[in-house]
Amino acid sequence: MKQPLRNLHDNELAAQAAAGGRREFGELVRRHGSAVRGLLRRMGAEASLADDIAQDAFLQAFQRCGEFRAEGPFVGWIKRIAARLYLKRRAHEARYVAEVETEDAAPTFDTAGLMDLDEALKTLSETERLCVSLCHGAGLSHLEIASAMNLPLGTVKSHVKRGLDKLRARLDPRTDALGRSAHVG
Structure with a gap:
């Protein structure tokens, strides 16, 4: 009999997701989605942008789950993917829009x-x-x-x-x- 997903460690879920396990990856998204969105918000993303980038990060992670080596926690790996996507988006936008920093808030x-x-x-x-x-x-x-x-x-x-x-x-x-x-x- 299969163990409930909530009882599995992130590394086990990631290994099963790498083998095509959508339910297992869904459990990783459930566990870590809010942490990824929170990081993006702290980096400066508005809520809707944080949601979009988090979704992109999890899609990318699902496609690359076989690359996760469990050398650190899964949440750290997915946060790094999300942070890089956010920086890439900012760099792209910076080419078209002049940045103005305001410190009077x-x-x-x-x-x-x-x-x-x-x-x-x-x-x-x-x-x-x-x-x-x-x-x-x-x-x-x-x-x-x-x-x-x-x-x-x-x-x-x-x-x-x-x-x-x-x-x-x-x-x-x-x-x-x-x-x-x-x-x-």
Whole structure:
């Protein structure tokens, strides 16, 4: 008797999907679809675009499931595919549309006065947000990000560090909305 899909490990599901198992791959999509869409949203994609790219990423993963070597978690593999698709789409759009960065968006706060991570990410420059999301959300190395974004390695490292420093300052309860130390006394 077959084991229910929910009891199988991702690696087992991926191996069966590589052999043509559509139900098994459907279980992987069910398990990891929201994580992939969440990463894409953190990278800056609107909800509908995140859904489209996530769907494309899972289609590509299904076609290439035989390439998954289980050297890391399946979710990391699919997130890398999605992140690369998003970057490719952005690069394509950048050829036709001039990018304008805006840093005047006012952050929103929850009732306790603490900023949500997604809102904090929106306060970073677009390049910082992408570098931080690719590094800590998709698990790409600095070298992989540099290659994907066509940036020097040192520049990527700087964007990741600067972005993380800004996020820490924004999310630290001991700082105000602008990341300044809020002294009580």
